[in-house]
Amino acid sequence: MTHLRGLLEVTSLVRGEDDLDAVLEAIARTIAECLGFGTVAVNLYRPAWDDFQVTNVYGNPGAREALLGDARDLASWRPLLDDRFLRRGAYLIPHEHFDWAADVATFVPDIEPTDDPDAWHPEDALMVPMRHSAGHLLGILSVDEPRSGRKPSDEDLDVLVAVAEHAALAVEGAQAAAEAARHRAALEQLLRVSSRLSETLDADEIFQSVCESVRDALGFQHVAIELVESATGRLSAQAAVGWTLGDETLSAPVTLADIAPLLDPAFEVEGCFLLPSDEGQRRFTAGLFVYHSRLNGRGPWAWNRHWLVVPLVDRTGKTIGVIWADEPEDRLLPPRERLQALRLFANQAATAVTLVEHVQELRFLADHDPLTRLLNRRVFMERLDSEAARADRSGRPFGLVLCDLDRFKLLNDSQGHLAGDEALRTLGRILGDALRRSDEAFRIGGDEFALVLPDADPDAIESVVERITVAMEGALQTVRASFGAAAYPSDAGHPEALVHAADAALYEAKRAGERLRFAA
Template sequence: MAPNTLAVLARLGTTFERTAAVRDEADLQDVLEDVARAISEVLGYRAVVINVYRYAFDDMLTAAAVGTDESIHQLLGTISPKHSWTPLLDDRFRRREGAYFVPDGEFDWDELGVDTYVPDLEPSDDPNAWLAGDALFVPLRDARHELLGVISVDEPETCLRPTDEELDVLVTIAQHAALAMRIGQDMANDMEHQRMLERVLEVSARLTEASDVDAVLGAVSDGIRDALGFDKVLIGIAEEPSHPLVTRASSGWPPDAPALDHGASLEALEGLFSADFEVAGCYLLPAQVAEDRLGIVDFPYRSGLNGRGPHAWSRHWLMVPLVEGDRRIGVIWVDDPRDRLLPTRARLQALRLFANQAVAAVHTAKQAAQLRHEALHDALTGLPNRRAFRARVVREIEGGDGLAIVLCDMDNLKIVNDTRGHDAGDKALQLLADALSSQLRHSDEAYRIGGDEFGVVLPGTGPVDAEGVMRRLRSAVMYRLSPGGDPIEASFGIAVFEPGDDPERVVARADEALYQAKRRRADSVAESA
């Protein structure tokens, strides 16, 4: 075997090894540049250009080039519409399997409507001479025959048109370049999918903190932005389908963006949730369809990261309803994909997973709020319980503004229970609780301390005002009748905070005043000393 042949095989072997080692976009760019150099070195072309198909824009980008400084400067980074390559890859120009040779004079380059590079070559009388208007292309296709790019070569060192053997080598190199491109894209997709799942798991771990639902929704919003590549994310929640959605979390929006306070309700958005546009529980609609369905003539917001062509994002609407049980409680709206592409099914499935996490956060937060409510409230009357009463007294004393406490005891609960039954007794306690709550100021609060005993906390209240509140409470109770028409009988005791009092002392003085009031049934009220 000739030494030159061994050198060629070694050079190609190095290139093929590099194509198989592609792991990300940076590796791919290095390989494309190496492929261009290999073609130039092995086949002797002074000009080699690798054009990469961009799905987001439906065009070709010159990503790698070998040639003179002038030609590289002129070619590298240029963009041409994909459709401009179709006539060049016509069957009439096919040579061998996968190569297309366009002879000088057989194609009107002006018809393409794009700038083309024509080298300045010396004329030759050789019938096989490479002419200035000759062009040689090899499309890069994957196993599914999808177009990934095109290799273009020019200015052969031999000044001759290629032989069949040379075309076979060029096609083989192109096949490996296509393999590298597909590997790079697949690896990038795999890594993206891994990032999606990792962020979903991170958000899942934060569900243990779901008592702060806004923190979890914020993590969901940031996860969608970072892992799924949408620059704008908005999560809106509504108490009822007819109520305006309230933005509870967002990413990528300016604080004063009108979209954060759009005022739309789930009912108003119902037209977007059509099975025709549903994929993996998400709803992806063209802008015109969405705006027609919503009856919007001129929507004030437009996507900023749009592309061109059949694969591109072009002002689309992508929304994911948040469903708890059988009812919608909110929606996630995402926009501006950084790759400017319509999302794949895998990305939409990940978006649905993030939406499920948002629903779980809201549900868990509701459960936590319910548990907190039950821990601090009496189930029968709905009033805060003894624990909440104690905490409020401590808080008001530590606040330094003082307080007054009114304790109330239902004197005839046992009689009602014995004569009317415990259901009637429960109803009487509920009526007493309603009576107490009805006469309080906004800052005051009534509590069921236990059994037939109630307490009222009056922040920043002195003796005179406290007694006035107590009298209103007593009058309100007098007009409430227990089941069966019996009046509700209650006694009251007041204690006003004094310097040096601790919570136990001020409550004990109110309790003593209540005890004295129960003994002096005539006026039912005693004021602590």
């Protein structure tokens, strides 16, 4: 029962806690108290340094004093995480099989050794890896001083490994929540910059706001916006944070042609160009001053004097300037979502002179999917509620059709995500063209779409689906679509139930290999 309680408590962390520090502390405490270990240490992987740092120690005060903050790279851990010690997913290292004189441990508990081969020895060690759902290491749990005084049984190890798996999910969730919070902050900053577009016609003020927002929301401590001078072709700094206008970094006589070699599609991510230091140095014009980052890390995930430049492009496709971003506060290479947000900030700067059009675009993206340009899931749920209310008042039914692409994953795997994105865009255009004036199409998930069809009987629904299918046969030959349809209120009297009915019909259509299935 104690073991089960420990598993349940860690499982609850997966669902109920987003703060990483609190998650790590709770993991260590729960394993110690519920699984009966006197000391539990959490060694968290730090991608900025490509090492594992002891972030939490629960139990023995001596262990806490000796271990907390200690950091070691994977090479130091490999002797311990050797297959010869692997037992039921954990690594149990008997004292007689390992030379602790090596630089791998700094704490040995004060336990009196005995001759009993099943007794826990003070130099025994037990390590359990925590792995990301993608397979890489998130951290390593080190447990010691079992209260039983015995080496763990297979059953004990099974429980410990199960708890570690759930702990890894909790850590992964907390890390994802932190990145999602940063992304939300970026979008909020983006909206704040957008509001300034309607408040001021001063482009420099907008540029400064963009620089500050990139710093505050995306974590780059140095940001600058440079525009091309029409007379000379040179880049001229308009706004900056971290750097100051006029300092050596922003005063070098650089032209757009000088940085053109940096804008290589091989290094393009979400419209940003991220180059390793040696590539940037090699491609940049010799003799010009080059800024060297100070907030660098170590390892494959770390920022290490990288170059990050984002071109500012006007509505005709002409490059009119660039954004430079440097000194990431977390010392990590920015993930795709952060670069996507940076690209959005660059778009803000590039369109500062077209205020009205830009605000209109932001309003559009609040309600629409940026890839397919269809209405998004939030609007779908609102429309579904309003359409149900209209039907209740008027007594006139409406139809809901759910659609997803078959073999879409195969397309992504075989031809790449760009081909998948293009297929989604094409389907978005097809849906828009196939609908009646009163109908609406939505993208509600990855390859999932919805159609709301007012006053549509089964024949009208069949006709719409037929038009979509015919158009797809001509434009999307690598994938096909399945459709599930339900009518309000005959198939369901509540919007949520209507979605479930259409989804069940879609499932049956896919299972039976049919193009369209109506709710039973």
